[in-house]
Amino acid sequence: MTRQIALIITFVSGFAMVASAFFKPVEHWGEDVAEWFNVLAAIAFVLGAANLAKVHLEKISSRSPGWGYSGLTIFFFTFTFAVGLMKLGVHPMDKFPAVAMSGEKDAEGSAFWWMYAFVMSPLTSTMFALLAFFVASAAFRAFRAKNVEAALLLGTAFIVLLGRTFAGVVLTGWLPESLSFLRLENLASLILEVFNSAGNRAIIIGIALGVAAQSLKIMLGLDRSYLGASN
Amino acid sequence: MSRRALWSLVLAVALVLLAIRAFTGPGMGRSYVSDQQMGFVQSADGVWEAAPDGVTPTISWTAELSVPPRVFYAANAKDPKQTTVHLSLSRTLGLWAAAFFTLAILSFLYADNPCYKVAEAAVVGVSAAYWGIVGVWDVLVPKLGGALLPLYTKAHFLPSLTDVTGNWWMLVPLALGLMLLCRLVPKVASVSLLPLAFVIGTTAGLKFISFTEGDLLAQSAATMKPLYVERLGVDGALDLAMTVGASLKQTLLFVGVICALAYFYFSVEHKGVVGRAARVGIWYLMITFGAGFGFTVMGRIALLAARFEFMLDDWLWLIDPSGKRVVALTAGAGEVLGQFAQIHSVSVW
Numbered sequence: 001m002t003r004q005i006a007l008i009i010t011f012v013s014g015f016a017m018v019a020s021a022f023f024k025p026v027e028h029w030g031e032d033v034a035e036w037f038n039v040l041a042a043i044a045f046v047l048g049a050a051n052l053a054k055v056h057l058e059k060i061s062s063r064s065p066g067w068g069y070s071g072l073t074i075f076f077f078t079f080t081f082a083v084g085l086m087k088l089g090v091h092p093m094d095k096f097p098a099v100a101m102s103g104e105k106d107a108e109g110s111a112f113w114w115m116y117a118f119v120m121s122p123l124t125s126t127m128f129a130l131l132a133f134f135v136a137s138a139a140f141r142a143f144r145a146k147n148v149e150a151a152l153l154l155g156t157a158f159i160v161l162l163g164r165t166f167a168g169v170v171l172t173g174w175l176p177e178s179l180s181f182l183r184l185e186n187l188a189s190l191i192l193e194v195f196n197s198a199g200n201r202a203i204i205i206g207i208a209l210g211v212a213a214q215s216l217k218i219m220l221g222l223d224r225s226y227l228g229a230s231n
Numbered sequence: 232m233s234r235r236a237l238w239s240l241v242l243a244v245a246l247v248l249l250a251i252r253a254f255t256g257p258g259m260g261r262s263y264v265s266d267q268q269m270g271f272v273q274s275a276d277g278v279w280e281a282a283p284d285g286v287t288p289t290i291s292w293t294a295e296l297s298v299p300p301r302v303f304y305a306a307n308a309k310d311p312k313q314t315t316v317h318l319s320l321s322r323t324l325g326l327w328a329a330a331f332f333t334l335a336i337l338s339f340l341y342a343d344n345p346c347y348k349v350a351e352a353a354v355v356g357v358s359a360a361y362w363g364i365v366g367v368w369d370v371l372v373p374k375l376g377g378a379l380l381p382l383y384t385k386a387h388f389l390p391s392l393t394d395v396t397g398n399w400w401m402l403v404p405l406a407l408g409l410m411l412l413c414r415l416v417p418k419v420a421s422v423s424l425l426p427l428a429f430v431i432g433t434t435a436g437l438k439f440i441s442f443t444e445g446d447l448l449a450q451s452a453a454t455m456k457p458l459y460v461e462r463l464g465v466d467g468a469l470d471l472a473m474t475v476g477a478s479l480k481q482t483l484l485f486v487g488v489i490c491a492l493a494y495f496y497f498s499v500e501h502k503g504v505v506g507r508a509a510r511v512g513i514w515y516l517m518i519t520f521g522a523g524f525g526f527t528v529m530g531r532i533a534l535l536a537a538r539f540e541f542m543l544d545d546w547l548w549l550i551d552p553s554g555k556r557v558v559a560l561t562a563g564a565g566e567v568l569g570q571f572a573q574i575h576s577v578s579v580w
Contacts (some may be wrong), residue, residue, distance in 0.1 A: 006424045010432035017436025021444075033433050036404035039375050040430060042366030043408030050415055052359050069352040076356025084364030096390040097271040097279050097290040105368040109264075109295050112364065115357055118325030119332060122541070123354040126336040129538050132531035133340055139524070149517045156521025157528075164529060191522055194480050198487025199519025201450045202512070205488075206495045208446035215439035218431060226431050227424060 007221045014219035052077060076119075083111035156191055163188025252547070257556070259548040260330065262322035263303040264295035266315050295319060299555035308558070330546040333538055375401055454488045456481060487515040 013033075020029035056070035083089075089110035090103035106113045145151040162168035168184035175183050181190070217223040232240075252259050270288025271279045282288035298316060306316040335350035376384035377392050378401035385392040407426035414423040460481050462473035493505055494512035501509045543549045551557060 002421045002424055006428035009425060009428040010435070013429050013432035014436035014439075017433050018439060021440040030437065032400070033437075035374055036401075036407070037430065037433060038370045039401065039404040040408050040411065040426060042370040042375075043404075044411060045363040045366045047412060047414060049359060049363055052355075066348070069348050072349060072352035073356040076353050077360045078356075080357045080360035081363055084360065085367065091269070091292050091294055092290075093390070094269070094271075094281075095279065097269075098273075099387065099390045101388050102390050105364060108297065114321065114325050116361060118322075118329045119353055120357045120361055122329040122538070123332050123336060123350055124358070125534050126333045126538050127354065129531055129535035130336060130339065132528065132535050135524075135528055135531060139528075149513055152514055152517040153521040153524070156518045157525040160522045160525030161528060164525070190480075191518060194483045195487060195515055195518040196522040198484045199491055199515045201454055201484075201488045202491030202495065202515070203519070204446050204450050205492060208442040208450070211438050211442040212447065215435035215442075218435040219439070226427065 003224075003227055006227060007224070011219055011221060014215070018219075049077070049081070080112070080115045083115065088112070089114075156195075159184060159191060160188050257548065260323065260326050260546045261300065262319050262326050263298050263300055263316060264319040264322065265298045265302065266317070267294045267296055269294055297322065301554070301556055301558045304556070304558045326546060330542060333542060337538075375405060379405070454485060456485075458482045458485060486511070491515045 016026070016029055017033065020026045053074065056074050059070040060067045060074070084105060087101055087103060087105055087110065090101075090105065090107045090112075091109075092099055093102040093104075096102045103110075106116060139157075143150070143154050143157075145154050162171065163184040163186075168188070172183040172185075180186060214223065218226070249259075268291065270282035270291040272282045272286055272289050273279050279290075282291075297319075303316045303318075306313050331346075332350050332353065335346040338344055339347045372384060372388050373392070377389060377394075378398035381392060381395040381397050385395055407429055410422050411426040412423075413419045458478060458481050460474065460477035462470045462477050464470040464473070490508045490512035492512070493508040494501075494510075494516065496505070496509075499505050540550075540552070544551060544553075544555070548556065
């Protein structure tokens with residue numbers, strides 16, 4: 001029964017959103033639902049937090065390998081959440097100094113700001129930076145110009161990388177004006193303007209068609225995978 | 232000497248060198264702040280405003296603003312006993328914590344190790360809490376609290392709230408949210424399917440429209456343009472070279488999109504004309520992936536450079552590209568502080 005109701009909700013809510021794009025009187029439905037959606041997403045964070053706590057507390061209680069790190073995860077989570085919720089170290093807004101909790105949650109000098117500026121930001125940016133090494137290493141091992149396709153991929157990456165740096169400008173800066181289109185920075189621009197745009201457009205059109213088809217399947221109840229394995 | 236002992240020795244030497252550098256000479260890895268006294272009084276009509284000079288404020292506090300070390304040097308040069316600009320212990324500790332976490336993540340390049348695992352645990356815990364808090368203060372309090380308990384929310388959290396009439400429709404997402412939490416209780420877990428169905432349904436409806444309108448139609452319209460592109464010179468006459476170039480670009484773009492779409496079209500066997508078009512489409516796609524790869528590498532390297540700049544400039548004080556620690560000999564401390572106040576639009580009462 002719950003599953004039948006769920007299918008009806010999907011159908012009605014989905015087509016209501018489609019209708020809001022076509023009928024002026026219900027135009028505001030889309031915006032209203034977007035707000036509801038944000039609220040639901042924020043509440044879903046509670047679910048996520050509970051799940052995080054469950055997984056790591058289980059590891060701690062069973063003393064499974066690496067349980068100490070789970071303890072650290074719980075500590076960092078609890079500490080950051082607590083100082084953020086209490087707005088520890090946040091001064092009130094200048095306009096409303098009498099309202100203690102009126103300041104921005106991440107105001108400079110607050111404990112939550114500290115956790116973001118000195119823990120989260122360096123950690124996430126270094127993690128992404130670390131990928132530079134792995135991408136370069138993987139490329140060095142995997143990139144071989146064995147056929148036309150591989151040569152195109154390799155050559156384009158090379159031109160774009162060099163063409164967007166000062167090295168590229170220096171390397172081909174000596175070319176005369178009549179051959180300036182062969183300078184690396186101009187070749188990189190041509191690749192981005194024409195070939196890259198064409199490829200990206202085809203990919204975007206393909207994705208759009210796929211999303212539209214999948215959305216219709218979900219709204220019409222043809223795809224029920226989100227309801228669970230039994231469906 | 233075992234590998235472990237060798238690394239311990241290297242680490243110990245590095246720590247000793249760091250300690251020597253940190254506590255001798257100009258030092259390193261220090262963060263300074265400038266105190267700003269904030270004071271407010273309530274006017275007759277109930278509005279709070281900054282306390283004028285000579286008036287004792289009803290509410291006051293001291294705000295700390297980060298300043299580069301040169302501001303501290305300049306202030307100390309003028310008055311060694313001044314306390315307005317001073318070392319911030321919490322921010323200095325933060326700087327060192329950031330340096331530790333940066334090195335801990337980079338240490339993974341050698342091998343998985345306890346320092347990396349500590350950093351990994353920190354990033355998981357802090358990120359989850361960060362987004363949770365963003366959800367609470369940016370969504371739940373203003374949207375839900377502001378709609379269901381507007382007066383309470385205005386009085387305690389959001390004094391700038393203007394609409395206090397409330398909006399009972401927000402009970403719907405609250406109810407759906409509570410139903411979502413039923414997933415935590417196995418007996419009633421199936422109830423969580425209903426909010427899930429709502430989320431899936433509305434997402435499908437919104438994405439159906441936005442992808443069709445914003446991507447499919449917009450990209451198709453941008454492609455279906457005349458292949459002949461006329462370009463005029465500065466004298467208003469036809470510039471043949473520019474016209475040929477622009478027309479060629481448009482033709483290559485059009486052909487590329489059609490050929491790449493032909494590659495994605497699997498309802499017809501890739502033979503004959505379709506096969507040849509699909510092959511050209513693959514070439515275009517390979518160029519696209521190559522450019523994407525190039526940009527990804529560049530983006531990551533830019534991030535890495537930023538991390539190195541942080542380590543060498545902010546922490547180790549080995550480089551100073553923005554002159555954070557350089558004090559102009561001709562500028563007095565007052566001038567430097569004045570400039571700082573002007574840049575940051577702050578005033579001191």
